[in-house]
Every structure is written in C-alpha cells, then in structure tokens.
Amino acid sequence: MPLAARQEHLLNELRRSNGELSGQDLHARLRQGPHPMGLATVYRHLRQLQQLGLVRCRHLPSGEALYAPVERDEHHLTCVDCGSTTTLESCPVHGAHLSPAQLGGFKPLFHTLEFFGLCDACQQRQQAW
Amino acid sequence: MPLAARQEHLLNELRRSNGELSGQDLHARLRQGPHPMGLATVYRHLRQLQQLGLVRCRHLPSGEALYAPVERDEHHLTCVDCGSTTTLESCPVHGAHLSPAQLGGFKPLFHTLEFFGLCDACQQRQQAW
DNA sequence: GTTGATTTTGAGAATGGTTCTTGGTTGAAG
DNA sequence: CTTCAACCAAGAACCATTCTCAAAATCAAC
Incomplete structure (x- = not known):
C-alpha cells in the first residue's frame, strides 16, 4: 500500500526542515507551497504517519506538539x-x-x-x- | 524557605495517590477535602513545585498533563x-x-x-x- | 463517458486543558 | 483602625487540536 501523495508531501516538508515543526508550522509552510493543505488534514495525516512509524512527536510544556521524521x-x-x-x-x-x-x-x-x-x-x- | 501550607497540601495529595494525576483530577480531589483550592491555584502551585524539583510531569498524546512526585x-x-x-x-x-x-x-x-x-x-x- | 457509491478534504465551529484578569480576602506591621 | 502586600477564587480568555458536514475528488462498474 503506497503512501498517499498528500502524506508524502507532508513528510517531505518535515524532512526538508532542519528542526521540528508544529502542526501550525506545517500548515503555514504548505499553505504557500504548490500543495496547500487544510489544517484539519495536516493533523489527520500527522496522526496516521505517526501510527505508521514514520513520524515522531513530543510535547512542549506549553502543550504544543512538535513533529519530526522518526529517523531523527x-x-x-x-x-x-x-x-x-x-x-x-x-x-x-x-x-x-x-x-x-x-x-x-x-x-x-x-x-x-x-x-x-x-x-x-x-x-x-x-x-x- | 519552608513550603507554603497550600503547596504542602497539594504535594501530599499527589503522594497519597497511587497513580499520576492531572491538574483537573487534583482540583476535583481537593475540592471535596478539608482544603479546597481553586483550579488556577492548583496550576500555579504545580508549576512552582515543578521548578523546585519536587514534582514531575509528562504529557499524554491528548495534550493532558499528568503530575507525580519526582521520587517516582x-x-x-x-x-x-x-x-x-x-x-x-x-x-x-x-x-x-x-x-x-x-x-x-x-x-x-x-x-x-x-x-x-x-x-x-x-x-x-x-x-x- | 456516466452514474452512483465511497473516500478525502477544508472552512469554520466546538472542545477542553491551561492561563490570565479582576477584584476580594487575609494577615502582619505600624 | 489603617495600610500594604501577598495570596486566592471565579470566570473569562486563549489557543492548539479535533469535530462537523457539505463539497470535491476518486473509484468502480456499466
């Protein structure tokens, strides 16, 4: 089962970034790229990628969640x-x-x-x- | 610098509990005890106790924060x-x-x-x- | 191609844990 | 009895995340 194209883009954006990104960050970055994506979709796919073992996440004390590729x-x-x-x-x-x-x-x-x-x-x- | 009485009560409640407690949990428990405490006060003291190195905390994926005594x-x-x-x-x-x-x-x-x-x-x- | 069913999407509303605001209470000092 | 400062509670505000639901895209048969 190949990764959906949308998820692929999201994952690429994460990999392209040096640091970790929050859901909001990702949404903002994708917004001005060739593949904009709604906020709800960003979070949906982040959860799925996490369950596939491709994305990790940690929580700041502020409650904000930061995402990165698992290999980091x-x-x-x-x-x-x-x-x-x-x-x-x-x-x-x-x-x-x-x-x-x-x-x-x-x-x-x-x-x-x-x-x-x-x-x-x-x-x-x-x-x- | 001795711990304020309010903070002491909060810490005792945490130690008395078997598991970790959220801010809301703590507030609910204290509410029906001899030393009720406002929700804002609970969070204020939790932060202070954390900075004093007496309380630890972790975040669930849901974003909820759970607190426990550091010694655990x-x-x-x-x-x-x-x-x-x-x-x-x-x-x-x-x-x-x-x-x-x-x-x-x-x-x-x-x-x-x-x-x-x-x-x-x-x-x-x-x-x- | 067309049709209809299924899935995916996104804008905005809803959620809910946490923090901030405001005004009241307490208590010690003078 | 004042005054002043620290502390506190209730509710409003905040904001990241999730939910809703109708529209759009995809797919599958025909």
Whole structure:
C-alpha cells in the first residue's frame, strides 16, 4: 500500500526542515507551497504517519506538539521556567532494549527522552531575585 | 524557605495517590477535602513545585498533563492509536549520565522517557481491518 | 463517458486543558 | 483602625487540536 501523495508531501516538508515543526508550522509552510493543505488534514495525516512509524512527536510544556521524521533521534533539555529547549548531540539511551516480557505485545515505534530542569539564564535570574 | 501550607497540601495529595494525576483530577480531589483550592491555584502551585524539583510531569498524546512526585521514577508505554498507557516496572535509563559539557549550565530536575507505539489490541484491530 | 457509491478534504465551529484578569480576602506591621 | 502586600477564587480568555458536514475528488462498474 503506497503512501498517499498528500502524506508524502507532508513528510517531505518535515524532512526538508532542519528542526521540528508544529502542526501550525506545517500548515503555514504548505499553505504557500504548490500543495496547500487544510489544517484539519495536516493533523489527520500527522496522526496516521505517526501510527505508521514514520513520524515522531513530543510535547512542549506549553502543550504544543512538535513533529519530526522518526529517523531523527534527537533529545532535549527543556527549561521548566522559560520553556526554552536545546538539543542534545547524542542519544544517551541509544538502543534502549525492552524485554518481550516488559513489552507484552506492545510494538514500539519511537521513544522520547527529555530532561527537564532550569537553564543557566533562569538559575541566574532566580538567584538575583 | 519552608513550603507554603497550600503547596504542602497539594504535594501530599499527589503522594497519597497511587497513580499520576492531572491538574483537573487534583482540583476535583481537593475540592471535596478539608482544603479546597481553586483550579488556577492548583496550576500555579504545580508549576512552582515543578521548578523546585519536587514534582514531575509528562504529557499524554491528548495534550493532558499528568503530575507525580519526582521520587517516582516511572516510565510508560503509550499507544499512538488508542492512547492507553501502561507503566514500566524499571527505568531503563537509570542514572542517565549527561556530561557537564552536554549540560552547559543546565540543572536537571527530572526526566521523562516514554515509548510510543501500538498496543496489542490496536495491532489486532488493524490487521482485522 | 456516466452514474452512483465511497473516500478525502477544508472552512469554520466546538472542545477542553491551561492561563490570565479582576477584584476580594487575609494577615502582619505600624 | 489603617495600610500594604501577598495570596486566592471565579470566570473569562486563549489557543492548539479535533469535530462537523457539505463539497470535491476518486473509484468502480456499466
């Protein structure tokens, strides 16, 4: 079953981007390209691509969801104060292996490993009152 | 600096609970206890407790945020189809070690490691069409 | 090609968790 | 008794995401 053309475009746009994109971002970018797509359709396809194991997603503390191709195994440091995130160079988990017993029939597609804490700037600001 | 009494109550309610609680859950529980608290206040304190490193939080695919005391190092398998989550017994990362160079002044308070995929039931359902 | 059924789409409305606003309450200090 | 500041609650506001549903596209037979 080949990927629908619409989904293909969406996935290409994600791959073309350097960073992660939110649903709104994607919609805005596609809007001014040769293949505009309604917001509802963007979200519909993002969900499907995620279930196909082609797209990963993580949630910011703000509640916004960011999407990226699965093959990007990036992880982040996120500040619980200002919300800024920085990307880690390497994945500390790498091949995190779960035993079949732990999985119990679950078929893993991707994982998210995020560290939350205080960024340098916010620590300084707190100490200075 | 001692914790304000209101924050203490909120934290106790979280510790008393077996599982994670959403902001709404907490508000509902406190409502019928001896120390009711407005919804806005619950969220205010949850954010503060998070910044103090006493509370952790993770986001479900639905966008809902779940809170727990930091000392609980639980991680989950989450189905990208039906959204159900199951708890892992042990933390595969354990002491996830980040070098000072990787941290760059960032002060980690907690981490979340979540696996996303398809649960047994949803795989079956997909195959059956 | 035409017809009719099925699927996909998109504009706008609805949803719902979270945050903001506003005005009231409390409590300590003077 | 004032004053001032901190804290709080109720409801409005916000906004990313989802839902609705009619129109458009696709497909399948004829």
